Amino acid sequence: MRLPDAVHVVEMLPRDGFQRLDEFVPTDEKVAIIDRLSETGVDEIEISSFTHPKAVPTLRDADEVAKRIERRDDVAYRALVPNLRGMERAVDAEVDKVNALVTVSETYTEKNVNSTREAVLAGMDDIVELAHDHGIEVECGMGTSFYCPYEGRIDPEETLGVVDRVVEAGVDEVTLATTMGLANPVEVSEMFSAVFERHPDLDVGLHLHDTNGMSLANTLAAMDCGVDRFDASVCGLGGGVVLAEGLSGVGNTPTEDLVHMLSRMGVDTRADFATVETVADEVRERLGLGATSHVLMGGTVENVLRTMGSDDGGTA
């Protein structure tokens, strides 16, 4: 099994998490949480989405959030942009990076983005041009890269075709999303092997959801292929569509669980696990969530040994 020395962890809570809550999280609260997330050591945070306020009202304060957060030099602040209008707002907001989202599933794109995949892809050149003119990096998140809630399993050739198109459009990074959290390690492994075969030098990441509980196994499978960038969300908060339909346990992969595993494995994430754990606990309390991750349930060596009244003889 191949393991990288270090991986990037991208914190998705402020976009994927706040977006899916029924209630609008006040801007002050968002800013305070993002500022705390900046202190965990993760080197990238997706702070909001420059979507039309009516489409995603919970993130209608994206411009304000971008203005008010405290920017650290060692953190890249990224925002989702669904189209050129969003990219223009991202320029004004002076983010470091954008997530120019494409959804592989045609049906999903029509139902949830109110556009066509072709139209989204056709707009990618202009987004990239505008971004690069302003020194902004473009990461392309690819929704439903494995499964779609309407179409089921996505033909890997479809996903690979979209990868080719966005690479051609000049994006700097591509991130395949397990939007439904239903991919398994073999599907992940086969997909990334195929991507690297076509684009050996592409900066490829994996956006993790955990509906089926396989996301940490998928992380291993992806690292084994050479992937070294993962999107996760503190407390696992995120993953709109399915949760909206009443299924439970289908959020993003909790950042604290991901960083926990990687740090215990000796893979450097730059994030400080103890701080991530503390911030996850704070966020849980601030947002009134339950213990939505193994770390928050106490599943660390330190917690277990403390509970049992013994010393931590663990290795890092």
Add this chain to the structure above:
Amino acid sequence: MRLPDAVHVVEMLPRDGFQRLDEFVPTDEKVAIIDRLSETGVDEIEISSFTHPKAVPTLRDADEVAKRIERRDDVAYRALVPNLRGMERAVDAEVDKVNALVTVSETYTEKNVNSTREAVLAGMDDIVELAHDHGIEVECGMGTSFYCPYEGRIDPEETLGVVDRVVEAGVDEVTLATTMGLANPVEVSEMFSAVFERHPDLDVGLHLHDTNGMSLANTLAAMDCGVDRFDASVCGLGGGVVLAEGLSGVGNTPTEDLVHMLSRMGVDTRADFATVETVADEVRERLGLGATSHVLMGGTVENVLRTMGSDDGGTA
């Protein structure tokens, strides 16, 4: 990443699960559940423990359970035996296999087994002899192979030393247990690599607990080393010590989540996933449990697509 074509899944609910419940599950109920588990297709079930009734009162009906369950030819019925007295009862009960438990941690053995590791190891020859005289296979479960609730991280050399001893005693199989559910994929990988280096032809398994949420990732890491036998428990029920201290989410790995992942990956488990899912749901209801696995939370392709009103376009 190396994957086996097929793996054995050992169902632990009747021993590891019933053992840890505060309430004594009536014998009728135990027998009914074991008979249902026999229909899932798993080829091995640990039905109870021939421990002193005062030590584990919840399993005081082990002899009765063994007598009353319906035996299928394609399922191996295994029971835990802590000592020679237990082995004698196992012979009378006509089980196919025993789990001759050893705990690597000296402290754990003293506190929880009321013996010493040396005494347990010294008794292994007699257990193996008696078992083999009666055509009973001996699997040796090795508790606290990675972490101990009292000692913390167990020195891998200690674990490897115990493997050597039980192999020498003539056991047929060895199963390393992540008793605390705190091992990570690197620790699992390094351990099994070392075991196979010393004993290339040994039948080695992994007993899975999921305190840290890494158990499916650990399954991948173990398979990559050549491990093809895994202990899991329907609904994740099991894992006494820590639960007793009030930590949540620290049970065994749910059989339904393990079989789900493996079957989606194309690894044959002999078990039929749909039946495992149904039985898990029945057990949850019979025992009044919550949705304690990703499968029971609805995290399968079929459930998600059904909820979303679309067809399953998934591959098996």
